[in-house]
Amino acid sequence: MDSGTVDSGFVDLDILLTRIRHPQSKVHFLDAVKAYKAGALRGALTSAWVALAYDLIAKYRELSAMGDAAATAFLQSWDNATAAGDIAKLLQLEAGILEDATANTQVVNRIARTHLERLREDRHLCAHPAFSAEADLFEPSPELVRLHLVNAVNLVLSQEPLQGKAIFDLYDVDVQSPGFPTAYERILDYVEQRYLARVRAQNVRNFGTVLAKSLLKGVPAQWEPLHRKIIPSLVTVRDRAPQAWPDIFAAIVRLIDNLEPGNRPRAIAFIAAFPDFWPQLQEATRTALQATVNNAVPAALTDYRILAGVTVPQFRAALLAVIAGLDREHLVNAVASQPLADLWPRAVEEYQGSGSWRRSEANFSDLITPFAGRLNGQQLDQLLDAVIDNGQNWDAAETDTLLLALLRNATPADRPSHDARNRFYQHIVRMRRIDKYEDVLTFLQSDGWVPPPPEPPADDESWPRRFGQ
Template identity: 30%
Template structure:
């Protein structure tokens, strides 16, 4: 069965604070005794006490909204202690509206949680006020109803930290905005587990996503154009996908579609920092990104191309754009933007068209040697066949010899097979040099 049928003791252990466990213990004792009316009444009392404690915690932490509400509540308590009947009326009104206060001013609950807690309050009135019933017919709640209210009280209130709305989002945004927040999604998730995201409500996750996505595009905001926003969004997909995915899809689609051309390169960099979002955004947003890769200014496109171009939906546009790069732009793509895998085909094409040793040495030195770990055996065989198949001026070039030595050193192609390939493609002089350098058997 679902968590609603969890053992009551285990349910009580979910309470965040010791006082909260004490509050709910009376409700559990009543439930076990079959006193379901008393259980529901005590569950409501536990919720109210816990909410008041949370408001006090916020006040102690100098949260302005918490301070205002707590000051108001303390005024009512003072009036009661002074024998002022108005204080009693004010305190009763405070209890009657505490759910609305915590929902509206503190964002403690989402819509469904609020509905569940309002049902608890109404059932509490049915149980506690005989005047609500026909004469001689007391309200008789079922065991299932009492247990449901116990579960909702713990899940929605007693197990939650006191910052679930604006204050929580502000705290998390401050953490993400730091220059020392990690850009890696796994490391980001580790950091975010030490924030209110350790035990968030669905409303908090949705609110945080809104703040991150639109805060990224808001000039002067704490996360304006900060790429760690991408890592934070990716970590939310890892840890809270069911809630995060539809919200990210909706808001990122809107951001990509609505941002003007001047701000679009920054938005493209955000998508590149969280490339999984490419598959979530709508078709109109995807098409705009593809067109950006195809015709956008190179200086704007390059910083986003690595993240965008590796996604299957964007790869064709990225590779087509790269095939138009010259040596200088390709060097920048590899060295400054980490695009070794995307730049490989263009680098090989440039080498295959080389008509001089100077060009050959330049392409090997600045392009192929830096991306050597990305080259497959098929790529290397293609290079060795170039003098015969395309007429590329590789033979005799210093960097071609250095390239072959690196192939041999790494064992990408066994020496015996490498020698055969070299002989077949007019590089027998390299075979003789390699044989002289080998130690005698």
């Protein structure tokens, strides 16, 4: 909420009414305006407080519908007291609603609360004569009443019910759920619409810092396997909430400069995703991160996030050497952690050299399938060649099923070239595996590719031509 106030003397109260969001709040506030215009100043303050309290409850109902647990808890107490006719409880809840709106739901910030508490106190003086000394009735000035009316609208009645710290609890549950998107671009739109559009600016800054802490420090622990969702979530904050990014950026720089040595592989992966941070780090920090990369030993690698730094020019040569030195076990773990493009040559090489049918199937599942949806046409050409270059691959029982599933994940623009398809087809014909790969070949023809006239096997010139040839 806006924490400032406006010079009430220059605000038309009728225009002020048009800024109120909730229709019923406008009705209550209209009573305050009418009383003010009629000179009933004590009544005007009393009606203004009623409109304010009603509007906060209405905002709580909106927040509760969005999953805000603090709003839901307050409403449950409010609704239970209403149903039971418990006036004492309702008065207690009304008396504490500004504190709750500041500390729990964060619908109101602390500066705004100060202004609104003055309205509440003056309303008490108007509604309860015993609150004033010597039994004198409190007589607010027109200027004071007008100021309270303006503040009530500016600070609450005209404002969206922006989420406060509840954003963290909501995101925590959501990011672990199957309903959270996995495609990069969809995550950007989703996080913007669900978490940035209706959140207070301070909480956007806090949200960005929490996401960065997850990537750099591994907290909370339940987000550890979710970095492919956390990174684009932070990108959303950077790109879709640019007004908050400078403060978040400065906080992240401090985090990296003060990071524990054990978390340096995380920092290297973070810089790979957000390279703009590298030149802003302290020289000592850059030295430590560079040494961490230079001293990495393939056989001793345990935190595979460090390999993401291969896209950073300062780290690339050292990390390419690490990737080249990975044995199969470490390579499988690295691909499972993150199927980086620079891991693909090693992965397809390992698959191409499979020494048995079972190892071929294991290599495909462990080293090839994780790249599904990430391979371009040239890489799929390499895969088709790897299949036909090794009898353990093309003759393994599951190869056709595994290959078809992978090809179906490729976009039409990233499918294998016609030359690679021709080579694959001719080999399958020669090896008499047309029936085994019939579904694969049908899929490869779905974008217009036509198999070439098959070259008959050397020992059988009468081999029938298939697929209309």
